[in-house]
Amino acid sequence: MSEKNITVTLRQQHDYRFDIHFDEAMPVVTTDEPAPLGTGQGPSPVQLLCAAVGNCLSDSLLFALRKFKQAPEPLSCNVEAEVGRNAEGRMRVLKMVATMHLGVPAARLEHLDRVLGQFETFCTVTQSVGQGIPITIRVFDADGVCLKS
Secondary structure, rough: OOOOOOOOOOEEEEEOEEEEEEEOOOOOOOEOOOOOOOOOOOOOOOHHHHHHHHHHHHHHHHHHHHHOOOOOOOOOOEEEEEEOOOOOOOEEEEEOOOOEOOOOOOOHHHHHHHHHHHHHHHHHHHHHHOOOOEEEEEEEOOOOEEEEE
16 A cells, blocks of 8 residues: 555534545445444444454455465454443443454465464554554464464
């Protein structure tokens, strides 16, 4: 990814519901806080954070494997955020766990140890978010074998 500024525009629709505009070529995404603040008519900011971390990790893993001409598809990633109160009693994302699944058995992929040892360091979002929130990354193959934890 090249160095550049990214701009996203949010427009309030009602109470805690916002439309997010990325650019003219992309669909608008509506977000909302869950009840009791909002009505849950879209993903919450914490869900968007989880999606950004999971998407970036998945992209980084796929890119790293494809560099070695490997086909791990289909990939999946589940990101869980623990939300709770910090020492000052304020609601915060306390930690995140990203669980990734390769679409094939590990034995079908070459250079997997090397890829697993470094793919997350290239993930812009996860490395940035991880400076303030602990993020655990686990990777499993299609047979359920834990490759990284």
